[in-house]
Amino acid sequence: MNAMNVCIRTDASVRLGTGHLMRCLALAQALRRHGAGVTFLMRDVPAPMAEMLRHEGFALRHLGEASTGPADPGAPWETDARDTAAALAEADRPDWLVIDHYGLDERWEKHVRRPGLRLLVIDDLARCRHDCDALLNQNLLTGGDSRYQALLAQDSRLLCGPRFALLREEFRAARASLRRNYARADHLLVSMGGTDPGGICLKVLEAVDAIRPSALQVTAIVGAASPHRDVVEQRYGGRKDFRVIHQATDMAKLMAQADIAVGAGGTSVWERCCVGLPAVVIPVAENQLEVGRTAADAGACLLLESPGLADGRFAASLSALVGDSSARRALSEAGMTLVDGDGARRVAKVMLQRPLRVRPARPEDAERVYQWRNAEPTRRHARDPRPFSLEEHRQWFGQSLANADRILLIGESDGGPLGVLRYDIAQGVATVSIYLDPARHGLGYGPSLLTCAERWLRRFRPEVNRLRAEIRPENARSRSAFVDAGFQARGSDFERPLQGAASHPPVPCH
Numbered sequence: 001m002n003a004m005n006v007c008i009r010t011d012a013s014v015r016l017g018t019g020h021l022m023r024c025l026a027l028a029q030a031l032r033r034h035g036a037g038v039t040f041l042m043r044d045v046p047a048p049m050a051e052m053l054r055h056e057g058f059a060l061r062h063l064g065e066a067s068t069g070p071a072d073p074g075a076p077w078e079t080d081a082r083d084t085a086a087a088l089a090e091a092d093r094p095d096w097l098v099i100d101h102y103g104l105d106e107r108w109e110k111h112v113r114r115p116g117l118r119l120l121v122i123d124d125l126a127r128c129r130h131d132c133d134a135l136l137n138q139n140l141l142t143g144g145d146s147r148y149q150a151l152l153a154q155d156s157r158l159l160c161g162p163r164f165a166l167l168r169e170e171f172r173a174a175r176a177s178l179r180r181n182y183a184r185a186d187h188l189l190v191s192m193g194g195t196d197p198g199g200i201c202l203k204v205l206e207a208v209d210a211i212r213p214s215a216l217q218v219t220a221i222v223g224a225a226s227p228h229r230d231v232v233e234q235r236y237g238g239r240k241d242f243r244v245i246h247q248a249t250d251m252a253k254l255m256a257q258a259d260i261a262v263g264a265g266g267t268s269v270w271e272r273c274c275v276g277l278p279a280v281v282i283p284v285a286e287n288q289l290e291v292g293r294t295a296a297d298a299g300a301c302l303l304l305e306s307p308g309l310a311d312g313r314f315a316a317s318l319s320a321l322v323g324d325s326s327a328r329r330a331l332s333e334a335g336m337t338l339v340d341g342d343g344a345r346r347v348a349k350v351m352l353q354r355p356l357r358v359r360p361a362r363p364e365d366a367e368r369v370y371q372w373r374n375a376e377p378t379r380r381h382a383r384d385p386r387p388f389s390l391e392e393h394r395q396w397f398g399q400s401l402a403n404a405d406r407i408l409l410i411g412e413s414d415g416g417p418l419g420v421l422r423y424d425i426a427q428g429v430a431t432v433s434i435y436l437d438p439a440r441h442g443l444g445y446g447p448s449l450l451t452c453a454e455r456w457l458r459r460f461r462p463e464v465n466r467l468r469a470e471i472r473p474e475n476a477r478s479r480s481a482f483v484d485a486g487f488q489a490r491g492s493d494f495e496r497p498l499q500g501a502a503s504h505p506p507v508p509c510h
Contacts, residue, residue, distance in 0.1 A: 004036040004352060005092050009084055010100040011044040014225060017285065018194030019266040020100045021049055023122065023138070023166035027098065028058055030169070030344035034352055039094075041087050043080065046195075048224035048247060061087050077104065081111035088112060096120055096351050099132075102287070106131045120351065122166075124287050132156055136347060138165040138270065140294035140338075157451070159350065163486065165270035165343040170252035172341030174275050178256055182329045185322045187217050189258035189277070191251075191268065193284055194223035200284050202232050204262050205242070207309040212241075213322060219243045219254065260321040260328065265292040270343075273300050273335030278328040280304055280317045299334040346484055349444045354413040356445070358452045361408035361420065366397045369408075369420050371437075378435045381475040409456060411436075411449040418445050421453045428465045430457060430498075434478075446481030454485075458498065469494045 008028060012021040021042075028038040039059040042050075053060045063083040080103075088094060097112065100122040106129040109119055119132040124139060126147040134157040141147060145160055152158065188208065192201040205220055212218070220236060222229040224247035236242040248254055252275060255261070261272055261279035265288025272279045273295070281292040281301045289305065296303035302317045320327055361369070370393040372378060379385045400406045400422070407423040407430075419436035432453075436445060457464050470493055471478050479494070487494035 004031070004034075004096070005094045006031055006036050006038045006096045006098060006351070007041055007088060007091055007094045008038060008098040008100070009041045009104070010098075011042055012046060012049045012194070012225075013044040014046075014195045014197050014227060016044065017197075017266075018046075018049060018223060018225065019268075020122075021045070022168075022194070023267045024098065024100050025053070025056065025058075026166040026168040026344045027347055029056070030348040031351065032057075033169075034348055036348075036352070037092070039091060041084055043083075046225040049194075063087060077108050078111070080104070081108045084108075085112045085114075088114070088117070098122065105129065118351075120347075124291070126151060130156070134159060134350060136160075136164055136166075138162060138267070138343060139291050140298060142290065142294060157350070159347060161486065162270050162273070162338045163340065163343060163484075164347055165274070165339050166267065166347065167271055167274055167339070167341055167343060168252070169344075170250070171255075171271055171274045174252035174256040175336070175341050178275055180256075180276050180332060181259075182325045182332070185259040185325075185328060186215055187219070187257065187259045188212075189219050189221070189254060189261040189263070191221035191248075191261070191263045192282070193264040193266070193268070194225060196223065196226045196228060196264075196284070198284060199228045199231075200264075200282060201226070202228055202235065203309050204282070204314075205232065205236055207314050208262070208318065209236075211315045211318065216322065217241055217243070219245065219258065221245050221248045221251070221254070223247055260318075262318070264288060269295050269301060270339045273339040274341045276332035276336045278302075278321055278331035278335075280314070280321065295335075295338075298338060300331060300338055301335070302331070342484075346447070349484075350448065353444065353448055354415065356411060356413050356418070356448050356452050358409040358411050358421065358449065358456050361397075361401065361410050363398070363401065365408075365410055365417075365420075366394055368417060369393075369397065369410075372420060372435050375438045377438050377441060381472055381478065407457075407461070409453050411445070411452065413445075419449060421449060423453075423457065423461075423464075425461065425464060428463055430461070430464045430467050432467055432469050434481075442477070446478070447484035450481065450485035454496075454498065465498050467496045467498055 008024045010020045010024045012018045031038055039061060040053055041061050041063055043063040050060055096118050098120045109131040121130045121132040121135045123135055123137050129151050131153060135152060136159040141160055145158055148158055190204050201222060208218060222232050222244060229246060233244050237244045255272055255277045256275045258277055261277050263279050265281055265283040269281055269291050279301050282304045283289045283292045292303045295301045304314060304317060370390055374387055400408055405425045409421045411418040418440050421434045423430040423432050469482055482494045487496045
């Protein structure tokens with residue numbers, strides 16, 4: 001496959017924050033590891049953030065002053081769409097456009113679309129319609145995937161949950177070498193976002209200072225674009241028990257070294273979860289509230305919904321982290337279960353693949369499926385690894401097509417058939433097995449085909465409410481594929497609930 005080119009439309013500012021840009025940077029890094037070229041299209045970007053992108057080696061194209069785009073609530077969306085379309089026309093035939101911006105919706109997306117360009121929308125709100133090939137919401141969702149049923153086109157692919165959290169490679173590396181000690185809590189990390197427009201960081205440090213145990217060392221991260229960084233430095237930069245860091249370049253390492261944290265919501269919640277850092281989360285923007293609530297409900301953090309730093313709630317939450325090693329361990333383990341640090345890689349793999357689809361198997365597929373099913377790499381992990389004859393297979397294949405409770409689906413791309421998925425349905429549970437054309441092994445098609453077939457089931461077999469698979473422990477590649485497709489391991493079995501089946505329409509999968 002030729003090298004892919006990707007453009008990313010996002011912004012960063014004191015008002016917007018830097019979270020959109022940082023998660024897009026994580027995706028850009030993952031795409032570049034697969035040979036893709038990435039260009040950022042930005043209208044609003046603080047100088048330190050622009051310098052960071054250049055240092056990372058990514059191209060940055062300015063679309064003009066913020067007052068003429070969606071960063072200004074009074075400006076028409078048409079202005080930004082026109083400027084973005086012009087930038088895309090001058091780019092090197094981009095394959096994908098990634099959009100991470102609350103000010104852009106279906107109208108804008110329809111305006112910039114052109115043949116051959118696929119769109120990925122990164123969203124947190126599920127409030128407006130989008131015209132895109134794929135939509136990513138990396139958060140735990142109240143109501144699950146169903147929140148997007150009325151907001152997406154029928155052939156849009158939905159990537160939901162923290163397994164798709166866009167974290168930079170440094171977090172996965174820090175997790176791999178993590179040696180967390182729960183016996184003591186001596187080191188507190190405070191980070192309230194890249195811009196901290198409300199000055200919450202200073203208020204948190206003052207509250208910590210008022211109740212801080214004498215042995216607790218505090219590290220405060222203040223973004224280079226924060227308007228309050230000089231005040232924080234003046235107040236706490238010269239103290240032995242406090243350390244102030246401007247624009248940290250090794251956040252994953254700092255999180256891995258800390259014992260507890262106080263931090264903002266948004267993507268930083270999933271960063272802390274990835275490295276198992278127990279935290280009190282204080283949302284600093286409306287869009288961070290649900291992230292904090294769902295993470296707290298999952299047992300991965302403590303939540304303080306409003307600053308409330310002087311009314312006793314913050315002191316109680318911080319004391320719970322400092323004084324209870326069992327609570328710290330529970331929060332840490334719950335967070336690490338939610339986020340494994342591979343989310344950016346998973347999203348990049350979806351983007352790098354050709355569009356896939358599934359269809360019911362037909363009698364003329366019998367011999368092709370026989371070749372796949374009887375191949376040694378497939379039989380190696382089967383319950384019965386012995387080879388079988390073509391006549392035996394034809395009999396099995398015909399019986400399977402005639403069985404209303406067995407579904408055989410053929411996965412395809414523009415390059416032809418890829419593999420077959422089998423579902424045996426009983427009492428609302430579909431047991432799945434999948435085997436690919438041996439020539440397609442190792443190319444990452446498994447998770448995408450599982451997702452496509454799942455969407456087919458939602459449309460045509462709405463009585464199915466749960467998926468399960470039986471995978472032998474030594475079949476590491478297959479186990480990884482099912483995890484990437486959203487299945488949870490239950491010993492040798494893997495399971496996944498199938499929600500909202502009757503209302504999910506699509507069959508094509510991009």
